[in-house]
Ligand code: UDP
């Protein structure tokens with residue numbers, strides 16, 4: 380019997396863990412009993428009773444594996460920890476809050492059995508998100524999609540990946556991972572299934588507006604060098620503006636008119652200082668990323684796992 384690992388990153392999910400496990404196992408019994416289930420819960424340094432609850436589940440059910448981080452390392456780290464611990468022939472990564480419907484795992488498993496290696500969960504609707512949130516998400520995925528050349532709009536971390544993809548992802552040594560895009564990037568035979576984003580079953584989203592912006596920038600910078608090329612283009616633009624103003628000044632001089640010195644000087648100085656500073660900023664961000672990778676610290680630290 381083929382084994383499917385279900386990887387569940389959990390951060391302060393005491394209100395949802397048991398609801399989730401109940402929903403997962405009862406659905407499994409009725410619809411996926413021809414596959415073995417392994418549930419892998421990763422406690423991402425929760426401050427509530429999440430760890431106690433998943434430990435209790437692991438004590439009670441042989442099919443439950445768990446790991447717990449020494450502190451909060453973030454969802455990316457939690458997903459990779461799950462990939463490391465899981466022993467299935469494939470793995471499904473799913474949120475603990477039941478926003479990702481467990482029923483979709485069946486659709487994914489069917490596609491997997493047809494021979495696909497990556498089955499992406501694509502949001503058919505984005506649920507009840509704030510307008511500003513979906514506008515921002517659309518912008519972010521628009522940029523990312525055009526930069527990396529795959530359509531990532533409506534994509535999510537909810538996906539099934541075959542064992543060979545898991546093994547490949549685990550060879551990646553970068554610390555700054557972007558799971559959602561790496562499965563596209565790795566290039567295996569992939570397809571998608573649609574699902575409807577549900578309301579959070581309980582608890583609250585761990586994302587604030589600011590952390591979403593940070594996430595977007597982090598991933599755009601982690602995945603592409605385009606901003607560095609944009610700097611070069613910006614430099615050329617500033618040179619062109621300088622040339623234009625220079626020629627204009629010479630012409631004005633030979634016409635016998637006086638050249639307006641102060642305004643053009645102010646414009647030039649602010650323009651070029653702005654260009655230099657923002658360029659320096661972009662280079663610094665890449666430098667900090669290189670710094671981070673060179674330190675070669677682990678992506679996460681387990682406090683315990685079974
Ligand atoms: N999560 C995590 N570490 C974090 C933040 C979130 O493991 O630092 C988990 C969280 O427990 C949930 C999933 O990632 O299972 C998605 O988080 P959330 O529901 O807060 O995000 P949203 O659905 O609002 O995008």
Ligand code: MG
Pocket residue numbers: 474476478579584
């Ligand atoms: Mg959620």
